[in-house]
Amino acid sequence: MAMIEVENLVKRYGDHTAVNGVGFAVEQGEIFGILGPNGAGKTTTAECVEGLRTPDSGTIRVCGIDPRRNDGELRHLLGAQLQESDLPDKLEVGEAMELYSSFYREPADWRELIETLNLTGKLRTQFRRLSGGQKQRLSIALALVGNPKVAVLDELTTGLDPQARRDTWDLIEAIRDRGVTILLVTHFMEEAERLCDRLAVIDAGRLVALDTPAGLVSRVDDRQRIRFRPSAPLDHAVLTALPEVTSVERAGSQLVVTGTGNLLLAVTTVLARDRITVAGLRVEQTTLDDAFVALTGRPIDA
Numbered sequence: 001m002a003m004i005e006v007e008n009l010v011k012r013y014g015d016h017t018a019v020n021g022v023g024f025a026v027e028q029g030e031i032f033g034i035l036g037p038n039g040a041g042k043t044t045t046a047e048c049v050e051g052l053r054t055p056d057s058g059t060i061r062v063c064g065i066d067p068r069r070n071d072g073e074l075r076h077l078l079g080a081q082l083q084e085s086d087l088p089d090k091l092e093v094g095e096a097m098e099l100y101s102s103f104y105r106e107p108a109d110w111r112e113l114i115e116t117l118n119l120t121g122k123l124r125t126q127f128r129r130l131s132g133g134q135k136q137r138l139s140i141a142l143a144l145v146g147n148p149k150v151a152v153l154d155e156l157t158t159g160l161d162p163q164a165r166r167d168t169w170d171l172i173e174a175i176r177d178r179g180v181t182i183l184l185v186t187h188f189m190e191e192a193e194r195l196c197d198r199l200a201v202i203d204a205g206r207l208v209a210l211d212t213p214a215g216l217v218s219r220v221d222d223r224q225r226i227r228f229r230p231s232a233p234l235d236h237a238v239l240t241a242l243p244e245v246t247s248v249e250r251a252g253s254q255l256v257v258t259g260t261g262n263l264l265l266a267v268t269t270v271l272a273r274d275r276i277t278v279a280g281l282r283v284e285q286t287t288l289d290d291a292f293v294a295l296t297g298r299p300i301d302a
């Protein structure tokens with residue numbers, strides 16, 4: 001069953017169309033990513049799903065409920081991450097959890113949540129004294145305290161150091177394993193590739209592609225590149241004769257062989273036959289970054 005359904009969503013700010021005909025459906029238990037560069041319309045889309053903004057046209061259903069015609073039921077089903085400015089500076093972590101859990105009919109055990117999020121030592125710490133990573137973790141805890149079926153998480157690893165980012169990814173996977181469906185807004189390729197079951201790629205308000213990360217990559221190109229330093233000079237024709245090989249180039253002491261199929265096996269078999277050993281072997285495949293450039297015409301951070 002689709003937990004989130006968005007059809008033909010249009011949202012304008014004045015005469016600027018921020019979201020222009022976006023549609024997708026998120027199935028139960030998915031981590032579904034909205035990926036796109038700054039200003040693409042990701043947050044606007046997420047805010048429409050959360051019922052914080054009214055679409056100009058299109059339909060949205062979250063657990064079958066229209067977020068704008070909601071009598072309060074959705075509040076118990078949907079967990080949204082707080083913006084940093086939403087919490088008073090002097091509120092302590094424990095107080096915030098206690099307060100927020102009181103808003104819900106069947107709240108989660110907030111102490112357990114705080115333990116999972118590694119904040120137990122911070123229960124008496126005021127919000128303003130938390131580090132960036134701790135604030136992020138608290139905002140995730142607050143999004144989950146109502147025991148939601150769906151959680152919307154927007155740019156939650158922005159500003160975190162690499163370790164904290166990885167820890168957050170593990171946490172999101174753990175949340176999904178509890179059965180929560182997750183809509184994740186991100187402009188980090190690595191995050192999208194590592195976490196998301198499927199991605200809606202949005203650029204300038206439009207849906208450019210909707211697929212699994214691997215599907216997006218394979219749509220664009222299934223070429224691979226192998227780099228290595230051969231132990232002896234090698235006639236390029238030996239490699240270009242292989243059906244798997246499309247090109248062979250020299251880059252300093254390295255050879256760069258591009259091709260498709262089981263390229264690595266084909267090349268290493270020929271080299272072994274000619275008793276050539278290789279050093280510094282690297283296999284490079286098309287990445288989600290490459291796919292994004294092919295889909296939108298530019299890198300995500302351009």
Ligand SMILES: Nc1ncnc2c1ncn2[C@@H]1O[C@H](COP(=O)(O)OP(=O)(O)OP(=O)(O)O)[C@@H](O)[C@H]1O
Nearest residue numbers: 013016018036037038039040041042043044045187
């Ligand atoms: N409240 C608003 N009033 C006017 N324009 C807005 C408003 N909010 C967003 N916009 C504009 O709408 C477009 C989409 O913004 P949105 O925040 O949805 O994009 P985004 O993909 O989430 O970007 P970012 O990653 O930078 O947050 C941008 O051009 C932005 O400047």
